[in-house]
Amino acid sequence: MQYFSKKKLVLPEGYFVNSSQIPLAKEVNKLLANCGCETFPIKPLSEAIKKSNFFFTIQNELKNKLYGFVRVTSDRGLNANLWNLSAVKGKNQQLYYSILLKVTLEKINREMPGCSISLQAPVSSFESLEQIGFILDPNGIRVMGYKL
Numbered sequence: 001m002q003y004f005s006k007k008k009l010v011l012p013e014g015y016f017v018n019s020s021q022i023p024l025a026k027e028v029n030k031l032l033a034n035c036g037c038e039t040f041p042i043k044p045l046s047e048a049i050k051k052s053n054f055f056f057t058i059q060n061e062l063k064n065k066l067y068g069f070v071r072v073t074s075d076r077g078l079n080a081n082l083w084n085l086s087a088v089k090g091k092n093q094q095l096y097y098s099i100l101l102k103v104t105l106e107k108i109n110r111e112m113p114g115c116s117i118s119l120q121a122p123v124s125s126f127e128s129l130e131q132i133g134f135i136l137d138p139n140g141i142r143v144m145g146y147k148l
Helices: 025-034 042-051 093-111 123-131
Strands: 015-018 054-060 066-074 079-087 116-119
Touching: 015 093, 025 042, 025 066, 025 079, 042 066, 054 093, 066 093, 079 093, 079 123, 093 123
Parallel strands: 079 116
Antiparallel strands: 015 054, 054 066, 066 079
């Protein structure tokens, strides 16, 4: 499956996608809060990032700040799950979401072909998600969460 084939996605000069440097949980929480997402205790979030199959960040060469983040967990056979998809608010937010989704889905298709994909995502990412074919609540399926 080819994603975003009609539209070339290019980060602004000085920005790059990183998958090797584990981001600080504190910085991920700042990004999540910026998107209106739930934040998490630092230690469990840090462990979740480290134990993920992989993650991607968008960063700037000159600033030590996250502009986008997503992490993936998978059983490597049936399911791949995207978590904590987030991108800083502003004129490039949809671009950051689209690039994170593109690189993530390409890696899943390459390394975990045949996996069903689910995700946790903020409302601000829906435009980018719909552009690549995700369907909001297919057949009325809803996500549920439980808090103690």
